[in-house]
Amino acid sequence: MERIEIDTARGKERVPPGQYLVGDRWPILTYGSTPRFNPEVWDFAMSGLVENPLRFTWEEWNELPTVEVKADMHCVTSWSKLDNVWRGVSARHLLDLAQPKPEAKFFAVHCDGGYTTNAPVEELYEEDALFATHHNGEPLEPGHGYPLRLVIPRLYAWKSAKWIRGVEFIPEDRPGFWEQNGYHAYGDPWQEQRYSFGF
Numbered sequence: 001m002e003r004i005e006i007d008t009a010r011g012k013e014r015v016p017p018g019q020y021l022v023g024d025r026w027p028i029l030t031y032g033s034t035p036r037f038n039p040e041v042w043d044f045a046m047s048g049l050v051e052n053p054l055r056f057t058w059e060e061w062n063e064l065p066t067v068e069v070k071a072d073m074h075c076v077t078s079w080s081k082l083d084n085v086w087r088g089v090s091a092r093h094l095l096d097l098a099q100p101k102p103e104a105k106f107f108a109v110h111c112d113g114g115y116t117t118n119a120p121v122e123e124l125y126e127e128d129a130l131f132a133t134h135h136n137g138e139p140l141e142p143g144h145g146y147p148l149r150l151v152i153p154r155l156y157a158w159k160s161a162k163w164i165r166g167v168e169f170i171p172e173d174r175p176g177f178w179e180q181n182g183y184h185a186y187g188d189p190w191q192e193q194r195y196s197f198g199f
């Protein structure tokens with residue numbers, strides 16, 4: 001298994017401005033309740049502007065090659081958790097299979113429970129972006145996204161969607177749940193892109 005250790009800060013201050021460290025604690029931040037996982041009906045889809053639309057059952061998903069990524073996590077509510085070791089399928093690998101079309105500039109994710117978020121497609125080509133099933137060697141706990149969550153370490157953690165079921169490739173940005181409720185469209189922690197209007 002490939003192991004990727006990336007300086008999440010990419011040479012900037014390791015802990016972004018306005019953040020504090022939670023140490024070994026790992027808060028659960030969920031809007032709403034934790035969805036139940038049913039492996040019989042679970043699937044994961046890559047859809048929209050792609051050459052090869054993909055759909056995986058849970059069994060098929062578990063045949064995919066995995067990577068381990070060590071990365072930091074920054075929540076917009078100001079906590080940060082360093083040195084998380086995530087294991088899962090690299091986003092880049094899935095893009096190689098699905099082949100987003102040139103018009104696919106953004107993606108929107110779909111999750112059990114109805115949560116959505118969005119980002120530019122380039123974020124999924126970053127080496128440390130992955131669809132994770134494990135954290136620090138253990139399967140994700142239900143509250144942290146079991147069975148599968150997206151992890152985009154360089155953006156605020158609301159982009160790291162839990163209980164993810166699909167990625168849709170779209171031509172223009174489409175604000176997700178928190179983005180519609182005042183969070184920034186992009187969400188770079190080092191630029192403190194927390195909110196899209198002045199709180």
Ligand SMILES: Nc1nc2c(c(=O)[nH]1)N[C@H]1C(S)=C(S)[C@@H](COP(=O)(O)O)O[C@H]1N2
Pocket residue numbers: 026027028029030031032074075076111112113115143144145157158159160161162163
């Ligand atoms: N489906 C879903 N994903 C989600 C959320 C959510 O409410 N629903 N919250 C987001 C927010 S605001 C943060 S900070 C992280 C928190 O992940 P954790 O609960 O595993 O710490 O998950 C993100 N992913």
Ligand SMILES: [Mo]
Pocket residue numbers: 029075076077157158
């Ligand atoms: Mo968050």
